[in-house]
Amino acid sequence: MSTDLTSPSTPQITAHAGATRSRKLKDNLWRAAVLVALVLIWALLSSMSDLIASPTASVTALGKRFADGSIYRHLDATLQAVAIGFLIAATIGFPLGYAIGRSKFLGAVFDPIVAGAFAIPRVVFFPILLQIFGVGVGAQAAMAALAAVFPIIVSTTAGVRAINALLPKLARSLSLSPLQTVFKIYIPAMAPSLMVGIRIGFSIAFINVIIAEFFAARAGLGLLALRAYGMLDLPTMYGIIVLLAAIALAGNLALWAVERRLGEKA
């Protein structure tokens, strides 16, 4: 294929730009349509049963909580626990996953442990965390960290191992320092799998904070939802569920967009 030598396989970007834009618009319209349909189904179901709060009642109840400021304490507690838990998981998970991926010895030791531990429902450890940290944000954050650290380790290890084997050799032949090797070769080469680790880590941290809040908490959206349920305040309960879904969706979508941007570069 001698023609291949001189002509790149790039699509004619200018010619396709318009088509791409209208396709994106169409995709977004359909996405919006799916969301609207879900809300309509919810509205329909709520009209048929007293046990389901209507969308408007739920959003109103949620709005009231924001208006009187009573929700902020809970929102802060949940977001703090997710953020702290995720940061701890990332601080431990990325370097450890990297080390396991690069070292044969660490791989041999940790591969089965990580794979096995992945299957343990991490939430079973929550009572122990309560013993250590007491009821409060500390315990939820620890729960989030414990849960999120495994997917981060696994995706980082996989990312290191998937690197083109020649790149470390190239790094050596160009006399890169260890720091240069990490920052100029490994991290950019692994960027897509690092983003997967961040996205999945965030989701898992978030899920586990809410679950932990269902068990025992002083504040938090999970606690608030459960309390509303206990008091049969269904609009508030549904409102908080909507809020939680919105937070998860927004966070995940933002990370997913970054991930796709990185993927396109590859």
Added chain:
Amino acid sequence: MSQSPTVQSIAHDSEVVFDNIGMTFDTGAGVTRAVANVSGTIPEGKFVSVIGPSGCGKSTLLDMVGGLLKPTQGTVRINGETVTGPRRDTAMVFQEDSTLHWRTVLDNVAFGLEVKGVSKAERYEKARRMTELVGLTGFEDHRPGQLSGGMKQRVAIARALAMEPRVLLMDEPFGALDQQTRQFIGRELLRIWEKTRNRVLFITHDIQEAVYLSDEVWVMSARPSVVKEVVTIDLPRPRPEGTHALSRFRELEDHLWALVKVEAAKTLGPGAQRA
């Protein structure tokens, strides 16, 4: 054959010298003597190819010059200095794609200079020249994912040349390319090399390619390998397209093929020689 099989003298220190080197691997499953007693010299401005049967330690030889492997016996010297690790005056091109897929072509070509601490203006100036030299003008801002295999290898070659190496080490750089691309890029390599005239150590198992490109072809024996014969390629340079058809080209090719066949037979066992 008129040229006599001689291993060149190792007296000149301004050269790349293999001084009786050997390499023994201890794999745990047993000790393998890959390279035994290789001596030789890559003269200033010469293109030397190494051919030999698979697994004869050609790449090992190259890695030792590149400082990636330490010989277990003997020394490799460049300009009189014993090679103890990767050096700034050698640059490598590998068989498979070694471009950095997240960088543009220009940033790939500039990479070696960047990690060496060359200023931005200077490294981009050089990178642009090298990109032009390898025929990738217009593709500076493309990413490797948008290039063909042959173009990626040119990026790797440009990156190596940008380092202005005294010795360019090429480990079957066209081995992963299809035949047509391979011939084309081989001609390109010669065109570039006529301008730079670095010393080149070129590993290949393509005999035609070795004859076409080289001033000298070293034929390695089966393991534990030695340089069995140094064949001087006395074809005039520059070597235009018709070079492959010259009767002298054929003679050299046949001679090399005969040498390699004997060695390949040793590795493959009886019966292989009939092939």
